[in-house]
Amino acid sequence: xxxxxxxxxxxxxxxxxRGFVNSSLGQHGLSxxxxxxxxxxxxxxCANLIIHSHHCNPKEFxxxxxxxxxxxxxxxxxxxxxxxxxxxxxDEPNIDDLIRTKRKGGIGLILVKKIMDDIDFIKKxxxxxxxxxxxxxxx
Amino acid sequence: xxxxxxxxxAEVLTMNVVGDVDASSSIELDTALQAAIExxxxxxxxDCTNLNYISSAGLGVFMSYIQDIKANxxxxxxxxxxxxxxxxxxxxxxxxxxxxxxxxxxxKSHLGEV
Numbered sequence: 001x002x003x004x005x006x007x008x009x010x011x012x013x014x015x016x017x018r019g020f021v022n023s024s025l026g027q028h029g030l031s032x033x034x035x036x037x038x039x040x041x042x043x044x045x046c047a048n049l050i051i052h053s054h055h056c057n058p059k060e061f062x063x064x065x066x067x068x069x070x071x072x073x074x075x076x077x078x079x080x081x082x083x084x085x086x087x088x089x090x091d092e093p094n095i096d097d098l099i100r101t102k103r104k105g106g107i108g109l110i111l112v113k114k115i116m117d118d119i120d121f122i123k124k125x126x127x128x129x130x131x132x133x134x135x136x137x138x139x
Numbered sequence: 140x141x142x143x144x145x146x147x148x149a150e151v152l153t154m155n156v157v158g159d160v161d162a163s164s165s166i167e168l169d170t171a172l173q174a175a176i177e178x179x180x181x182x183x184x185x186d187c188t189n190l191n192y193i194s195s196a197g198l199g200v201f202m203s204y205i206q207d208i209k210a211n212x213x214x215x216x217x218x219x220x221x222x223x224x225x226x227x228x229x230x231x232x233x234x235x236x237x238x239x240x241x242x243x244x245x246x247k248s249h250l251g252e253v
Binding site: 011014018044098099100104105 | 140159163192194207226230236
């Protein structure tokens with residue numbers, strides 16, 4: 001089963017994306033806590049792209065694709081065009097350092113790495129795909 | 140998306156946070172917390188009973204005030220987190236760095252108000 005949603009790059013669309021991921025995963029017998037963790041991870045990646053790669057430009061778009069692999073897991077693909085952002089190249093900040101320096105940002109991608117089992121970044125021509133995979137028994 | 144109502148009862152400043160705290164709305168939580176800290180409140184209760192969602196943007200706001208809270212000897216308690224929201228604090232270990240109570244009564248008791 002595959003689900004797709006394309007939205008303009010504004011922060012207000014994050015709620016729309018969360019609703020889409022929540023309702024798509026909600027049809028496959030997962031617990032609320034598992035669903036909400038995956039919703040959070042996708043929200044974090046999309047927020048990062050919308051704010052840092054697209055500077056909240058409503059004329060640019062990101063697409064979220066969800067591919068359910070029964071009894072194995074869920075594959076998420078977040079596709080955009082532009083500079084691209086490879087999460088795997090991002091050095092995770094230390095929580096104690098963030099507290100000490102009173103920095104508000106930097107923890108989103110830590111959450112993504114803790115929630116997802118596999119993260120890949122694929123750049124092909126002008127298209128960037130952030131592929132996230134969560135191993136989970138899903139119907 | 141988010142609605143924050145602040146009420147001062149006795150010595151406690153209670154902030155009722157309603158809705159979703161994400162990258163588009165965390166600024167409002169930031170403004171409310173900053174105002175409470177700058178006005179030298181000694182006891183802050185953040186009631187999250189009606190908080191549906193929090194992302195790293197919201198967690199980052201709480202984290203960024205941990206030092207100010209300690210430095211100013213402020214007692215801040217967060218309460219009423221639902222299971223999904225608490226799970227987000229737990230993933231990062233923030234439940235050990237912030238004071239979190241299950242109910243508002245427990246939070247008030249922690250602040251010495253019961």
